[in-house]
Amino acid sequence: MTSNNEAIASRAEVVIPGGLLSPSRRLGAPVAFAKAEGPYLFDADGNRYTDYHCAFGANVLGHRNPAVFNAIAEVNESVDLIGAGVLELEVEVAELLVSAIPCADQIAFCSSGSEATYHALRLARAYTGRKQIIKFQGGYHGWHDYVAMNGQSSRQMMNSFDPMSDGILYDAARHTKILPYNDATAVEEYIKANPGEVAAIIIEPIAHNMGAVIAQHQFLRDLRRITTENGVVLIFDEVITGFRHALGGYQSIVGVTPDLATFGKAATSGYPIGLVAGCREIMERVGRTGEGAVFMGGTFNGTPSSLAAVKATVQELSKPGVYDRLFDLGDYLRKQIDQIIARHGIKAQTAGFGSVWLVYFFDGEFSEYADLLRNDNELDMRFRRALIAGRHIFQPLQLKRLYLSLSHDQSVLNDTLELIDTAMADLARSAAA
Structure with a gap:
């Protein structure tokens, strides 16, 4: 039986070039979103996703503030x-x-x-x-x-x-x-x-x-x-x-x-x-x-x-403590991910500032684009696909940044960290095989 996601995606292929408003919106399996609330998105089949895409960073307060x-x-x-x-x-x-x-x-x-x-x-x-x-x-x-x-x-x-x-x-x-x-x-x-x-x-x-x-x-x-x-x-x-x-x-x-x-x-x-x-x-x-x-x-x-x-x-x-909260959330997430990376022995590091974050799949310092050519794009994309498969919305392109909003909280991040831990463990096992 065709799902609602698949049916809408099929219709889109007919009337929208490529079926999406840009290739950068492609997530792999067809997903048609029907609702947004706070840090979450819901697709046409009722599945819930945690959003770290935040509309390319536009949703700093969270969806439908x-x-x-x-x-x-x-x-x-x-x-x-x-x-x-x-x-x-x-x-x-x-x-x-x-x-x-x-x-x-x-x-x-x-x-x-x-x-x-x-x-x-x-x-x-x-x-x-x-x-x-x-x-x-x-x-x-x-x-x-x-x-x-x-x-x-x-x-x-x-x-x-x-x-x-x-x-x-x-x-x-x-x-x-x-x-x-x-x-x-x-x-x-x-x-x-x-x-x-x-x-x-x-x-x-x-x-x-x-x-x-x-x-x-x-x-x-x-x-x-x-x-x-x-x-x-x-x-x-x-x-x-x-x-x-x-x-x-x-x-x-x-x-x-x-x-x-x-x-x-x-x-x-x-x-x-x-x-x-x-x-x-x-x-x-x-x-x-x-x-x-x-x-x-x-x-x-x-x-x-x-x-x-x-x-x-x-x-x-402008409310007191808002930016402190955004920065604290970002610092907490990056610190926890770096601990996961170290535990699994992955050649990677977090990067970011405030509520913007990502994982680079190389180690060492960086200050310009040429330094980023050391990134292991295959691992990067495997990591992103694993998180997307776990119903977390990422920009599905290597080196691309991710976001937090004020609607994210530590409990949301902790759920994500469990999935990141699993994904990093899988990457480490495949590297050792």
């Missing part, structure tokens, strides 16, 4: 999408964000993190009158042609153009220079060798798109100095780090203030949003018309329901 749910319901009683004039809600949310984010004199709203990085790069080019941008190997800053390259590259492709998709326009991508993460010397040498050419550096201050490679504090301070001295716009891509690690983003933790920063994901705990925050001198170009203006249109920019979700999320994350 009551405060967010009620805020959206309340705003929908009085207003929906208008697209003209200004709403007081837009002003309130912008004021909240400006007060929280160190680099923010002004905020511009859009609908996704990819849109935010696209607009930030356009702003930087308009402001400087230059074309080139620098991104770092292993980083991901969205789907657009300027940056959709050199993510999880092979060793052979690391130092060459490595597009993430067919159809990327090389004429746009060729203006992007790929450099190694945590290497300020390489950045400074390139900028000095190409004076007046580089418009912007865009960087994840914690490179969560290759797991959890943390920028060295001195590296970020050096980037701030280099960009200031050379008239380059420094952009922090905080689409993952923002709101998840601190209300003000990682910039508020590390004490380095960029010119522009982009946000999304956890800003609404599960609803569409993109934010560009920055200094007035650059941001004011979005509000202009005529010479020097930067167009940033979008019918759904500042959708009331999404703004209500931002406001409610910020209010929830």
